[in-house]
Amino acid sequence: MSTLNLGILAHVDAGKTSLTERLLHAAGVIDEIGRVDDGNTQTDSLALERRRGITIKSAVVSLAIDGVTVNLIDTPGHSDFIAEVERVLSVLDGAVLVISAVEGVQAQTRVLMRTLRRLRIPTLVFVNKIDRGGARPEHVLKEIAEKLTPAVIPLGAVHAPGTQDARFGPYGAGDAEFTAALAESLADHDDVFLAAYLEGVSREDDGAPVPYHRLRTELAAQTARALVHPVLFGSAITGAGMGALTAGIKELLPTAGGDPEGPVSGTVFKIERGAAGEKAAYVRMFSGTVRTRDRLPFGRDGAGKVTAIGVFDHGSAVPRASVGAGRIGKLWGLGGIRIGDRIGTAHTTDGDQKHFSPPTLETVVLPLDPAEKGALHLALTQLAEQDPLIDLRQDAIRQETSVSLYGEVQKEVIQTTLADDFGVDVIFRETTTLCIERPNRTGAAVEFIGKDPNPFFATVGLRIDPAPAGKGIDFRLEVELGSMPYAFMKAVEDTARDTLTQGMHGWQVRDGVVTLTHSGFDSRLSTAGDFRNLTPLVLMEALRRAGTTVYEPMHRFRLDLPADTHGSVLPLLTRLRAIPETLTGRGASYLLEGDIPAARVHELEQRLPALTRGESLLESAFAHYRPVTGPAPARPRTDHDPLHRKDYLLRVVRRVAG
Missing domain, CATH: 3.30.70.240 (Alpha-Beta Plaits)
Incomplete structure (x- = not known):
C-alpha cells in the first residue's frame, strides 16, 4: 500500500481541524465527528487546545483512501505557533491549504502559500465554509488568483452558497468551457503539452484538442510539480464537497517515495513524552527500514537502541516491528534525540533550512514560589525539547531562565502548560525584543602560555572579521591542524561559538568569521579546560577591538x-x-x-x-x-563576563594572574 504524508494548513479559524474530523469520519476511522467548539476533536488533544478551540501542536492521524494510507498532519493556524508548521514542512508529500469562504485570504494564508510555493510542495486549495452566511466563493477564488498564485484551476462550482443547501458540483469531461480553460492553463506550464495542444487545435476535427483523460493526467503531473494549484470547495461541517476533495487528494497529490531496502534515513519533526516521562520521536522515513532493537545513529553524534515502534495506520499509531521508507513512525528508546535530528544517513531535503522568521521576542519566566526554580528549569527543558525555538537562556548568576517567543498567545500557552502539566505556577517579566550584534571591522587578540597576564596553560590567538548578513558564524584555522591535539582545537571552536551568543552588549553575535591565528600547549600540563577558559577572554578582547553594532x-x-x-x-x-x-x-x-x-x-x-x-x-x-538608532540597548549577561577580566578570573579559577 502506498503512503501520502499530507499537511493540513490554514490561517487560524479557517476550519482545518474540522476538515480533518470530516475526512476521518468519511474514511470510517471515527464514528462521530468531533467539534472544535465542543473540545472533542481527534487532533486537538491538549487540554488548552480544547479550551481555546485552536491547534497548538501538530498532530498526526491516519486514514485510507482507495488503497492509499494518508497520514494527515494537522498544524496550528495561529502565527505564534508557526514553528510547529516549520517542522512539518520537511516531511510532507503534499498539502491542503484551507481558506474560509467567508473571511477569504488572510494574513497567515499568504505566508503559508508563499512558503509552499517556494518549497514546491504539491498543494490543493480547499475553500471551506461554503454553507456559512456571507460565503463568497467566486470572490474568494478571485482573491486566491490575485493574492496567492495565478496558477489556480477551479475544479467545480458552488451552488446555493451561504445556505445549508450549499453544495459543490465538480466539472467533468462534458463541460466544454472547463476543459478548454484547463487545457490552456496546463499548456502555459509545459512545452511538451503545449505542442500536443497546438497540434490538436490545428486538426480541428472534433473540437477537443486533447482527450479528457490526458488533461487529468497532465493536471496531476503539474500539481505534483507544484506548477498549478487545483481549487475545490465545500463544507467540513455539512460534508459538502468531501467526495471531490478525497478524490482530488488520491488523484492529484503524489505518494511518498523511498527504497525500504536502502540506507536508513529519516527526520524527527515532533517529540512528545508519555505519562511516565518516556520520550517518543515522530520520524518521517525517507529511505530504509528501522526495526526494534536496531542501534540507530541520530543528530551529530547521538545513538540509541530502538525499544518500540508505532506506525500510523487507520487512525493512530499502532505497534509494529518496523517502519519503512515513506511512512511516519513513533520511535521509543532514543533518549537524547531532538526535533530536527536526522536518523541514519543524510538525505536530500530542505529539513535544515528555516522557512519562516525566527522568534524576535524574549521574556524571563519566574516561578511564583521561589523554591520551585529547579522544577521550573526541568519543565522548561522538556518544553524546549518539544519546541527548540523556545531557546532557553539560563542565567546562572541570577538564577533566571529566559525563553524566546513569537507572540503573547504563545506566552499564555507556556504559562498554562507549566501549570497543568508540571504543577508550576509562573509569571513573566515584560516581553523584550531580541536584537543581534554584528562586528564592525577586524579585531584580533592573543595570549601566550607562560606570559602574564595569562594564567592558563594554553596559547590562543583569535581574529574576528565581519561577514555578509545571513552567513552566521564561521570558524577557520591559520595554524596547522596538527599543531596541537584535536581536543584542544575543538575546545577553542566550541567555546568561541558559545561565547558569541553574548556580544559587547549582551546580544548574540551574528555574521562573522573567527580565525584561530595562534596556538600552543604544554604536553605535560595543558588540558582542554585551559583552552575553554582562555578562549572567552581572547575572543571578547578581539571583539572589543572590532566593535559591534x-x-x-x-x-x-x-x-x-x-x-x-x-x-x-x-x-x-x-x-x-x-x-x-x-x-x-x-x-x-x-x-x-x-x-x-x-x-x-x-x-x-x-x-x-x-x-x-x-x-x-x-x-x-x-x-x-x-x-538601532540612538543608544544601543543592552541585555544582562548570563556567563562569567569575560569583558571584565578580574571578575571573570575570580569566578573561573578563583585567582587573578599577574
Missing part, C-alpha cells in the same frame, strides 16, 4: 485599509517608528507597505481596529535586521 528585527508589513482612514493611521505608524514605503490605491481602499520594528507590531495590531472600523487587514513577517 546592535541591530533590531524589522517586519515587512502590508496594510489594506479603507481609504478614508489613511490620514489617521499614518500618525500611528510614525509614532511606532514604522517606515511606509509604497501606497497603492485600490478603489475604496489603500494598500500600504513598509517596514516596522518587530517590537511595535503587537501595538499596531491592537490599535488598528479602532482607527479603521475593524475593516483593515494587516500582514507582517520578519524581513531583516536594522541598526
